[in-house]
Amino acid sequence: MKRTKRWLLATLIVGAGLGGLTIGKGTGHAATTDPQTFISTLKSPVTSVANKYKLYPSVMMAQAALESAWGTSTLTTTANNYFGIKGSYNGQSVTMQTAEYDSNGQLYYTDANFRKYPSAKASMTDNATLLRGGTSYNPALYSGTWRENAATYSDAANALTNTYATSPTYGSSLISIIKTYGLNTLLDGSASSSASSSSSSSSESSTTAKPEPTYASAKYYGGASGQTARLNSKYTSYRLYNHVKGTRANITKTAWKKVPAGQSVQVYLDMRGVKTTAAGNKTTWYRIRFSNSASAKKYWLYGKALTLPTVKYSKGTAKVKVNNALSGYYYNHVYNSPYLAKSMGKLKALTAKSYTADNQAIRTQDGVKTTWYRIKVGDKKYWIAANEAAASPQYDYVTYANASGTKKLSAKYSKYHLYNHVKKTHFNQQTFDWPKGVKKGTKVTVNYKGVKTTYGTTWYRFKFSGDKTNYWVDSRALA
Structure with missing residues (x-):
């Protein structure tokens, strides 16, 4: 389920003035510049749906107002769509231009289909279903809005930050919005906590209102199935939670004795969360399962309780040949790295014979090393495994042999470059300038020889006098 991203409406909502009123006939929507009329018109469907799905009516009403600009948006007036949800509803949709952001954060405009509802209540019900059902990759994504998890309407509203928007x-x-229009008193009834009551009720009491709790925010990254880690020797110093600790109210713990845990026990990861506190401190969390079954219970665990695969990255360049006949995938990160990788497509979709790689990664997991390459596909970059014969770097073939003796720099030495390997034979190829002070006739000590059989060229590895660094150079640079 998708919905539009709204960025500028918040500044238009709270201060909306009273003005003309337009109530759609026969469609059940409330388009008005009078917030009180909007609220009274939608009170019945909002309270009915929110209570049925055990959500806060005040939060649903505020969302409807914020997302629809008090019912005046074109999407709301033409399609009863109060929450900007994309797609079709019972086969009904409308096409509208929407602002989106690409992977580089650049704003662009595109046409998209949005759900068309027969009534405001249908729109409320669809949004309530989303909040209760979450997404395919995280069914509990909006669980912080559920009444059983949110002690106050404020908790539920804050749980929508960095999840819904x-x-x-x-x-x-x-x-x-809720406080300005007293929505908690009007709509929530006994479900609303006194700690979240409006300012008017606070003024009637001499007791200072309890401040709203402050929660850390978390950004979540989904991962492909099958990625694993192991519980380390310190895992019992941490706890299992149903959400990232400190990000919402009523988070529960699970005792280790209730799960098949133990040092070095393998767990399955499907999501990474980066928590940011009010002070700006960041910690990494993982959502884990104790079996690879999709129905296995999931828990959140602090990353320091896990032994994760290690990945060593190297910059370089190589032409990588891709075997797109395989049934594998390419990813946004190295698969099973601490970042957790998400599948970006199937190998068979990579139709070119070769791609340029700019980064190599060696992943070590349980003592086994595997090689990965980051390739450029159009203007995007993806990771692909070399050990699965999916990606084969194209290097020049060289036969090597021991060599010894001294040689001198030839008259044409400066036309050639110095390298850390024979040129085009390794990913981390480096090029060096000739040291200062060398000239034609400078003696060097040779210690290795390489022949590129395809081209019939000879290379030497050598050292300058008094220098421990080995260089490779084309034999034509030496007399």
């Missing part, structure tokens, strides 16, 4: 002020915008 990427704006860091999304939750506070909803809370501001």
Whole structure:
């Protein structure tokens, strides 16, 4: 389920003035510049749906107001779509231009299909289903909005930040609307905590209102199935949680004795979360299972409780031949790295015979090393495994032999370059300038020889007098 990303509406909502009123006939939507009329028109469907799905009506009403600009958006007036949800509803949709952001964060506009609902209640129900059902990669993504997990409407509203919307002020915008129009008192009834009551009720009491709790934010990254790690020797120093600790209210713990845990026990990872506190400190968490079954119970665990595969990266360049006849995938990261990789497509979709690689990675997991290359496909970069014969770097073939003796730099030595390997034979190829002070006739000590059989060229590895560094050079640079 997809929905549009709205970025600029928040500043238009709270301060909306009273003005003209337009109520759609026969369609059930409320398009108005009068917030009170919008609220009274939608009170019945909002409370009915929110209570059925055990959500806060005040938060649903505030979301509807924020996302639809109090029902005045074209999407709402033409399609009863109060939450910007894309796709079709019972085969019904409308096409509209929408602003999107590409992978580089650049704004662009495109046409998209949005769901068309027969009534406002149908739109409310669809959004409630989303909040209760989450996404395919994380069914509990919006569980912080559920009444059983959110002690107050403020908790539920804040749980939508960095989940439902990427704006860091999304939750506070909803809370501001709720307080301004007393939605918790009007809609939530006994479900609303006194700690979250409106300012008017606070003024009636001499007791200072309990401040709203502050939670850390978390950004989540889904991963492909089958990625693993092991519990390390310190795992019992940490706890298992149903959410990333400190990111919402009523987070529960699970005792280690209730799961098949133990040092070096393998666990399966399907999501990474990066938590950021109010002070700006970041920690990494993983969502784990104790079996590879998709139905296995999932827990969140601090990354320091896990022994994760290690990855060593090297910059370089190589032409990589891709075997697109295989049934594998290419990824946004090295598969089973601490980042967790997400599949970006099948190998058979890579139709070119070769691609340029700019990064090599050696992953070590349980003592086994595997090689990966980052290749450029169009303007994107992806990781592909070499050990699965999916990616084969194209290097020149060289036969090597021991060599000894001294040689002198030839008159044409400066036309050639010095390398750390025979040219075009290794990924981490480096080129060096000739040291200062060398000239024609400078003596060097040769210690190895290489012949590129395909081209019939000879290379020597040598050292300058008094220098421990080995260089490779084309034999034509030496007399």
